[in-house]
Amino acid sequence: MSEARSGTVPTFRRHVILALFGIVAAMLGWRAIELQLMTSEFLQQHGDARHLRDVSVPVHRSMITDRNGEPVAISTPVQAVWGVPRQLARFRGRWPALTAELGITEQYLDALVAPRLDREFLYIKRQVSPETAAAVDALQIPGVGLLEEYRRYYPTGEVTAHVVGFTNVDDRGQEGLELSYDAQLVGEPGMNRVIKDRLGRVVEEVEQLKAAAPGTALAISIDKRLQYVAYRELKAAVQTHGARAGSIVVMDPLTGEVLAMVNQPSFNPNNRRELKGQNYRNRAVTDIFEPGSTAKPFTVAAALESGAYSPNTRIDTSPGVFMVGGHTVQDARNNGVISVKDVLVRSSNVGASKIALSLEPQLLWNMFDRLGFGRTAGSGFPGEASGRLHSFYNWREIEQATLSFGYGMSVSALHLTRAYAAIANDGMLPEVVLVKSAAPAPASRAMSVSTSRTLRRMLRQVVESGTGRAARVPGYTVAGKTGTVHKADGQGYAEHRYLSLFVGMLPATRPRLVAFVVLDEPSGGEYYGGKVAAPVFARLMHEATRILNIPPDNARGGDTSRVIIGAAPNPALAVASEPLP
Amino acid sequence: MRVAMLLLLVLAVMATAVDVALTRHDSRRMFAELQKLRQARLALDREWGQLLLEQATEGTHGRVEKIAREQLGMQPARPLASGDSGQ
Numbered sequence A: 001m002s003e004a005r006s007g008t009v010p011t012f013r014r015h016v017i018l019a020l021f022g023i024v025a026a027m028l029g030w031r032a033i034e035l036q037l038m039t040s041e042f043l044q045q046h047g048d049a050r051h052l053r054d055v056s057v058p059v060h061r062s063m064i065t066d067r068n069g070e071p072v073a074i075s076t077p078v079q080a081v082w083g084v085p086r087q088l089a090r091f092r093g094r095w096p097a098l099t100a101e102l103g104i105t106e107q108y109l110d111a112l113v114a115p116r117l118d119r120e121f122l123y124i125k126r127q128v129s130p131e132t133a134a135a136v137d138a139l140q141i142p143g144v145g146l147l148e149e150y151r152r153y154y155p156t157g158e159v160t161a162h163v164v165g166f167t168n169v170d171d172r173g174q175e176g177l178e179l180s181y182d183a184q185l186v187g188e189p190g191m192n193r194v195i196k197d198r199l200g201r202v203v204e205e206v207e208q209l210k211a212a213a214p215g216t217a218l219a220i221s222i223d224k225r226l227q228y229v230a231y232r233e234l235k236a237a238v239q240t241h242g243a244r245a246g247s248i249v250v251m252d253p254l255t256g257e258v259l260a261m262v263n264q265p266s267f268n269p270n271n272r273r274e275l276k277g278q279n280y281r282n283r284a285v286t287d288i289f290e291p292g293s294t295a296k297p298f299t300v301a302a303a304l305e306s307g308a309y310s311p312n313t314r315i316d317t318s319p320g321v322f323m324v325g326g327h328t329v330q331d332a333r334n335n336g337v338i339s340v341k342d343v344l345v346r347s348s349n350v351g352a353s354k355i356a357l358s359l360e361p362q363l364l365w366n367m368f369d370r371l372g373f374g375r376t377a378g379s380g381f382p383g384e385a386s387g388r389l390h391s392f393y394n395w396r397e398i399e400q401a402t403l404s405f406g407y408g409m410s411v412s413a414l415h416l417t418r419a420y421a422a423i424a425n426d427g428m429l430p431e432v433v434l435v436k437s438a439a440p441a442p443a444s445r446a447m448s449v450s451t452s453r454t455l456r457r458m459l460r461q462v463v464e465s466g467t468g469r470a471a472r473v474p475g476y477t478v479a480g481k482t483g484t485v486h487k488a489d490g491q492g493y494a495e496h497r498y499l500s501l502f503v504g505m506l507p508a509t510r511p512r513l514v515a516f517v518v519l520d521e522p523s524g525g526e527y528y529g530g531k532v533a534a535p536v537f538a539r540l541m542h543e544a545t546r547i548l549n550i551p552p553d554n555a556r557g558g559d560t561s562r563v564i565i566g567a568a569p570n571p572a573l574a575v576a577s578e579p580l581p
Numbered sequence B: 001m002r003v004a005m006l007l008l009l010v011l012a013v014m015a016t017a018v019d020v021a022l023t024r025h026d027s028r029r030m031f032a033e034l035q036k037l038r039q040a041r042l043a044l045d046r047e048w049g050q051l052l053l054e055q056a057t058e059g060t061h062g063r064v065e066k067i068a069r070e071q072l073g074m075q076p077a078r079p080l081a082s083g084d085s086g087q
Helices: A011-038 A040-051 A085-090 A092-102 A106-116 A130-139 A176-180 A182-186 A224-241 A292-306 A340-345 A349-357 A361-370 A397-404 A413-424 A449-465 A534-547 A561-566 A571-576 B002-058 B061-070
Strands: A052-057 A071-083 A122-128 A144-153 A173-175 A190-196 A202-210 A245-251 A258-264 A314-316 A321-324 A327-330 A337-339 A428-430 A443-445 A479-489 A492-506 A513-520
Touching: A011 A040, A040 A052, A052 A202, A071 A085, A071 A130, A071 B002, A085 A092, A085 A106, A092 A106, A092 A122, A092 A130, A106 A122, A122 A130, A122 A144, A130 A144, A173 A176, A176 A182, A202 B002, A224 A245, A224 A258, A224 A513, A224 A534, A224 B061, A245 A413, A245 A534, A292 A340, A292 A349, A292 A361, A292 A397, A292 A413, A292 A449, A292 A479, A292 A492, A314 A349, A321 A349, A321 A397, A327 A349, A327 A397, A337 A340, A340 A349, A340 A449, A349 A397, A361 A397, A413 A428, A413 A449, A413 A492, A413 A513, A449 A479, A449 A492, A479 A534, A492 A534, A513 A534
Parallel strands: none
Antiparallel strands: A052 A190, A071 A122, A071 A144, A190 A202, A245 A258, A245 A513, A314 A337, A321 A327, A428 A443, A479 A492, A492 A513
16 A cells, blocks of 8 residues: 555546546637637627727818918817706806806706706807817816817908808808808818727827818909908998998909909808898899890990991981880980980980891890890809890880890899900900819800990990090090999889999900999989999099009090090080980 | 757747837837827917918908008008199
């Protein structure tokens, strides 16, 4: 027996222990296989869930600039104050401090919190300034936090408000070009997969799931300086003449770019607290009206193109009244026998009607159609009006006649500016462009080169010796047309409600600018286009030529009153200064 | 000979293991620096935006005109004469 105690372990015990080891080893081996092969995915997932996070890479809304790169809309970071409703409800004692800082009442906060107790998140106040946010942060109220967001600022304020438009609180465009080009400006946030450490700091960037695509800045065609001058002059004129509203559009006739577009009444897009809906409209693009006398040049253009008329063709307008199918067409006075040119200079309705009625309806209509009336000008601006131009198929004689002096059709300020740009651009009607573009916009031919030049010569006379004398700009030749339009209400034409219009181009020899001015219902006693709108044009163009460095082309100063005073008084000229409807 | 080879391989494995740890550490450090620079860029970008806004607001034509007229007594430029040479 002593041999058994000193040395070898009994065989049975050895086998049992080995077997036990073997079983444990097998179990471990099995566990290893199980972990590595079978449940590995599940475990990996959970491991990742502990410290892998998807983080979004934010982008903010891109800037809008004018044609010279000056900012007109910029997004700037601000903070939003948010809270967890349940915790807010628990810490009512801290509410006075919070509400005092944010400028809200406790009742307001209560109304916010009470219905949302089951939610995790609630905006208390959005777009607060960094100072206010810092103060709220300093209060250290449990359940209240700060979230970064962006706020849109418009440094040019009411001057560019109608064109640029504005965004809503979520920084998406609501009106104007902010709306039209929202997709381009917004950009898309990116997404990154990262590993965060215990403290929430990003330790490693595992993968870029989606690249951040920042928006592209938008350069609009507007020139901020011209826009300001136009706005200042329009605002002053609207106040002086007691008008309800007004618009100015300035266009480059060669490229179709809108250099200035202003309206009254306007609004401050930075502070839209007490806003009246009617102030938001970009009237120059959305409001339509009958163009009146400003359409006469188009009738004359159709006449010239037909070959049957020249500027000196005589038209008998006596006795100043003309019956068309039971309706009366009237001039302010009996002009007798006048040339086609004088029909424009003296603005004769009878003359225009007689010219129009002698033309084929289709011929007349085609001219108006080629000038872009009756359809949208294609500016891409939301709410753009298309106006009305009735098809010639159903024209009665009186409709053909009234169309010749601009009644029975509706146009917007943009339409009219564009049509005169065709006259300025040697007969080519430009596409309206609201954003600065590298390539010149395509143009379509509305009239021949010679017709447009003849027309410009006649329109120059309107300004030098006709109804548009107040539109003269010293040092430059100006061509243009006045209009004084009776406004129509439901039952016909209102007694003393007018639109005062002037549209012109400068220099008349090779125009660089076309501008249109309208004042709606001037109530100060004067209402003729030549007295109310033409001077606004002159003041605006005087500044514009200086801003844009347009060289003068009329060295004698363009002040042709000296020439007239020096000559023997001409009764025709003296009378021509009296504007006609 | 075989023992020498084995020893060499063991040493190589240990060297690469240490290298992995060092590289990992370097990578984390550089990433932290990258994040800091990104934050700095973001902050500068914001400051640029705010300065641009400030410049645009202070340089608003209306404001400049008001200051020029009221505080500095200036007038808008006018042509010396209306261009006529006495005719």
